[in-house]
Amino acid sequence: MGILEVKNVSKRFGGLKALSDVNLSIKENSVHAIIGPNGAGKSTLLNCLVGKLIPNTGSVMFDGQSVLGRAPYEINQMGISRVFQTPEIFGDLTVLENMMIPCLAKRDGAFELNALAAALTQRDIMEKAEHMLEEMNMADKRHMHAAAMSRGDKRRLEIGMCLSQEPRLLLLDEPTAGMARADTNNTIDLLKQISEQRSITIAIIEHDMHVVFSLANRITVLAQGTPLVEDDPENIRGNPKVREAYLGETA
Amino acid sequence: MLKLTKSDFNLMLLVAALTLLAPFILNPFPTDSAMAQFNAGYPDLMQRFVIFGILAVGFNILFGLTGYLSFGHAAFLGVGSYAAVWMFKLLSMNVLPAIVLSVAISGLFALVIGYISLRRSGIYFSILTLAFAQMMFALAYSVLTPITGGETGLQLALDDPRIFGASQTPGGNIPVPSLFGLEMRESFDLVLGAWVFTFNFGYYFCALVLLASFYLAIRIFRSPFGLMLRAVKSNQQRMNYTGLNTRPYTLAAFVISGMYAGLAGGLMASMDPLAGAERMQWTASGEIVLMTILGGVGTLIGPVLGAGFIKYFENIFSKINDNVLHEWFAFLPDGIENFMVFIIHPFIGKGWHLTLGLLFMLVVIYLPGGLVEGGQKLAAWFQKRGQKTETSKSKIEPAE
Numbered sequence: 001m002g003i004l005e006v007k008n009v010s011k012r013f014g015g016l017k018a019l020s021d022v023n024l025s026i027k028e029n030s031v032h033a034i035i036g037p038n039g040a041g042k043s044t045l046l047n048c049l050v051g052k053l054i055p056n057t058g059s060v061m062f063d064g065q066s067v068l069g070r071a072p073y074e075i076n077q078m079g080i081s082r083v084f085q086t087p088e089i090f091g092d093l094t095v096l097e098n099m100m101i102p103c104l105a106k107r108d109g110a111f112e113l114n115a116l117a118a119a120l121t122q123r124d125i126m127e128k129a130e131h132m133l134e135e136m137n138m139a140d141k142r143h144m145h146a147a148a149m150s151r152g153d154k155r156r157l158e159i160g161m162c163l164s165q166e167p168r169l170l171l172l173d174e175p176t177a178g179m180a181r182a183d184t185n186n187t188i189d190l191l192k193q194i195s196e197q198r199s200i201t202i203a204i205i206e207h208d209m210h211v212v213f214s215l216a217n218r219i220t221v222l223a224q225g226t227p228l229v230e231d232d233p234e235n236i237r238g239n240p241k242v243r244e245a246y247l248g249e250t251a
Numbered sequence: 252m253l254k255l256t257k258s259d260f261n262l263m264l265l266v267a268a269l270t271l272l273a274p275f276i277l278n279p280f281p282t283d284s285a286m287a288q289f290n291a292g293y294p295d296l297m298q299r300f301v302i303f304g305i306l307a308v309g310f311n312i313l314f315g316l317t318g319y320l321s322f323g324h325a326a327f328l329g330v331g332s333y334a335a336v337w338m339f340k341l342l343s344m345n346v347l348p349a350i351v352l353s354v355a356i357s358g359l360f361a362l363v364i365g366y367i368s369l370r371r372s373g374i375y376f377s378i379l380t381l382a383f384a385q386m387m388f389a390l391a392y393s394v395l396t397p398i399t400g401g402e403t404g405l406q407l408a409l410d411d412p413r414i415f416g417a418s419q420t421p422g423g424n425i426p427v428p429s430l431f432g433l434e435m436r437e438s439f440d441l442v443l444g445a446w447v448f449t450f451n452f453g454y455y456f457c458a459l460v461l462l463a464s465f466y467l468a469i470r471i472f473r474s475p476f477g478l479m480l481r482a483v484k485s486n487q488q489r490m491n492y493t494g495l496n497t498r499p500y501t502l503a504a505f506v507i508s509g510m511y512a513g514l515a516g517g518l519m520a521s522m523d524p525l526a527g528a529e530r531m532q533w534t535a536s537g538e539i540v541l542m543t544i545l546g547g548v549g550t551l552i553g554p555v556l557g558a559g560f561i562k563y564f565e566n567i568f569s570k571i572n573d574n575v576l577h578e579w580f581a582f583l584p585d586g587i588e589n590f591m592v593f594i595i596h597p598f599i600g601k602g603w604h605l606t607l608g609l610l611f612m613l614v615v616i617y618l619p620g621g622l623v624e625g626g627q628k629l630a631a632w633f634q635k636r637g638q639k640t641e642t643s644k645s646k647i648e649p650a651e
Contacts (some may be wrong), residue, residue, distance in 0.1 A: 050492065076494035088492070090485040093478075101482050102493045104475050110496040113503055115476040118254060122475065165494065 003028040003169060003201050004049070009058030011044055018044040019055065019225045026169070026218075031195050031202045033212045036222035037246055042205045045222070046173055050082050051075045062169065073110050081162035083172045087154035091147030095138060095157060098146050099129040102161045128164060136160035136190075152183030156190065163194065170194075172204040176211050188214050213237070221245060259469050262551060266465050270458040273297050274441075274448045281445035285578065289567055294438060294451035296566050298522045300559045301454070301461040302515050307542045307554030308461075308468050309511020313504050314540070315549035316477060318484035319369070322377045323384025324539050326364075327357040327509040329391060329531030331516025333398070336405045336526045343416030344426045344524075346435065346456070350517040357513025358506055360387075365505035369498060372487075384536055391528040404527030428521045430456060435522055453522050460518060461555075464511060469551060471507070480504050512539075541607075545614055547621030556622045561607065568603040 002025035011019040019041045026032045036042050047053040049060055051072040060067050067075050076082075090098050103125045108114070120126065133139045136156050141149065146157060155175060162170055175191070176184040188211055195202050195215075206212045212219065212233075219236045221228040223245040229236065236242055255263060269276065278292030291297070310324055331353035338349035368379040391399040399405055407425045411418055420426050428435045435453035442448075471477050479500050482490055490497050520526055529535070538561065546557025576595055580588040598606045618624045 071496070072491040073494050073496050076492055082492050084488075084492075088486055088489040090482050090489060092485040093481060097478060097481075100475075100478065101490075101495075104479070105494045108475070110494060111499040113476055113499075115471045115474045115503075115507075117475060118470075118473050119475045119478050120256075120473070125475075161489075161493065 002026045003063055004203070005059075005061040006045075006049070007059045007061075009045070009048060009055045009060065011041075011048060011053060011055045017225055019048070022058070022222075022225070022227055024220060024227060024230075026201060026203055028168075028201055029195075029199055030218050031191075031204065031216050032218045032220065033204050033206055033216035034220050034222055035206060035209075035212055036228075039224075040222040040245075041225040042222055043173065044225075046082075046171060046205055049075075049171065050080060076165070076167075077110060079168040081165055081167035081170050083155075083158050083162055083170065083175055085173045085175075085177050087151070087158045089146045089154055089158050089161070091145070093146060094142065095144050095146050095149070096129060096133065096142040098157055099132055099161060099164060100125055102164045103128045103132075106165045132160050132164045135163075150183070151179055152186060155179070155183070155187060159187075159190065159194070163198070163200075167200065169201045169203065172202065172206075174206055174208075175204065176206070176208055184208070184211065187211075191215055253466070255469060256473070259473065259551075263462075263466060263469065266552060266555065267462055270301060270461055271455075273300070273454070273458070274450055278446060278448055282447045283445060288570060288575070291563055291567060292449065294436075294449055294454050295522075296562065297451070297454045298457050298518075299562050299566075301457045302518050302522070303539075303542065303558035303562055304555040305457075305461050305464045305518070306512055306515040306539055307546065307558040308464055309508040309515070310539050311508075311543050311548065311550075311554040312468060312471060312480075312511065313508035314543055315554075316472070316480035316484060317501050317504050319372065319501060319505070320377045320540065321368075321380040321505070321508070321536075322533070322540065323364070323380035323382075323387075323536050324508070324512050325533070325535035326384035326387045326531045327361055327512035328516040328519070328535065329387070329526065329528065330357045330360050331513030332520040332526035332530055333391070333405055333516075334513070335517040335520035336407070336524055339407055339413075339428060339520070339524050340411040341414065343413055344428050345416070346428050346430050346517075346521040349428070349521060350460075350514065353513045353517025353520070354510045355513075357516065358510040361506045361509025361513075362502070365502050365509070369501050369505060381533060381536070384531060385533060388528055388531040388533075391531060399526070399528060401528070404525050406525045428524050457518050457522070460514065464514065465551075465555070472551060476500070476503070541611060545611060545621055547623030550621070550623040553621050553623040560622065564603055564607050564610075568599060568606060569601065571599040573600075 004026040006022055006024040009019055009022045010017070022045060034042055034045065044053065048055045049067065051067060051070050051074070054068060062078055062080060065078065067078065090101065100119065107125065130139065133142055138153065138157060138160070141153065146154065149157070176187050179187065191202065192215060194200065204215065216233055218230070219233055220230040221236065221242050228241055228245055229239055231239070253260060253263070274292050274297065277297065278290045280286035280290050306328060314320055334353040334356040335349035338352050342348055364380065364383045368376055368383065371379060393401060409419050409425060417426060433452055435456065437452040439450045440447055441450065479495065483497050483500055487497050542557035542561050543554045545560055546555065547553025573592055573596060576592045576599070577588065580591045583591065614621060
């Protein structure tokens, strides 16, 4: 049994069948990549996992519990964190404040009305946030407005924010899209370090094969809304079916 | 001090100084001078300054922190006023129970209206709040006349029960609002040479409530709750995917700011014990938005400044008439004098809205951060100038 079990999931948008009968099992502490050509249904699948979309049929179980019908914040509280294609951070706030928010969410839950405590004197939160910033090599930027940072730094902050919640499953949606080569390599190194040092499962949707083959130890290829193959990276490279899906039949 | 950081404490001191010394600050001109009409230090206007200050501070907790623009906040002001006047009619003329009930009732209304309106965000939220406020205005103006007094408004009467007080004074008059016997209208004049400064008990009562409200607002701004509200404004998507439920946060902010508005309404009725439906009209709601934007959205002191600024204009600019203008320009030749009066005429008296509108446009275009941003720019400019003269000095020194 994997930590995330997707069974017979289908999703239709009107006449378009975005996902049909998807079965997927993600093993605990693995780095599982989901690849596939444009329109294969990768993002739809991801949205079904985090509560943004509800599949028409099938089930999604996380650690033995169904996630279907739960709001995104409830699914996050179960232990699934998501990193977006374009970094979603609190642009108007400082980097330190950005980091404090997930720490508070982890400690206080979905809602807490502590309107009279001073945020900066919450020692446990401050220590955790500062510690996380150091781990992400961002301590010197703590008082910067998050929106003013580079794309790579925003991504680093977003990943740090997700990690500070100590999730069991980290979902990444094309984490290196639109990044310069140096930033891409930094992100790969960061993710490698995370998967080695923490007991965490990473599921990653990616276009860039360089990223996929440097990180993943299991790959699922999605084509036209259905899984084509699931295998180890070595076997995926030479698989004719995968080439066909990516390059067309004549290739 | 007071569990505030140093800069927040200084800000608190500044507001305390401004409000407590207001009778001096707002009366800079001798009573008999031609400029005396620009004096704003009379109790009625000073009370309005601080009451609308409270209203704007509360509105800013919603709009400034979460970014949700309520266009119906005057409804809570009206509800607060009605609640207070009813307490004066039924219970006693003591302002404390009246204000407590105003806050409680408006909080209740805010809970219901907020719960429904906050299902949407952005422009739809604004429209929903506007719709609620207009419905409440219509109810107060006609449908609920037995409770609200309809067009004439809710007034005190000689035969009101006032079970813990007296229906009438021994002289056969309606009693006036008081705090344990201290009447709100009690005033004391201090004559210093050509100046007369008026100290009014009602004003100081309101000023202390403003200080307490302002202090509470600072604490909210700096709390984890305040941080979450700013996060709502910044990125709701990230909040949802960080395990946070944004709804209760926005609802709590809405209720708190509705209670601030109710407090302001209760104080308004305590200063002058009557309540009318016009207090709930959409123009009144719009005025609150203007105050906050003019002063500086999301800043602590901005709304207070904005409220003072607009109320000053409303009461002082609107009093200037053509005769006053003729006096001012009397030194000019007749033709030019008349021409100047003709040019300025549309902007004064009843045309003060025009002046306010122009100023508002200038602020929004050149100082999107409101008066507070203007102050900051000014301070930065002075600092720069100070540094320049210092460096030029140090350049000269070696030459000596």
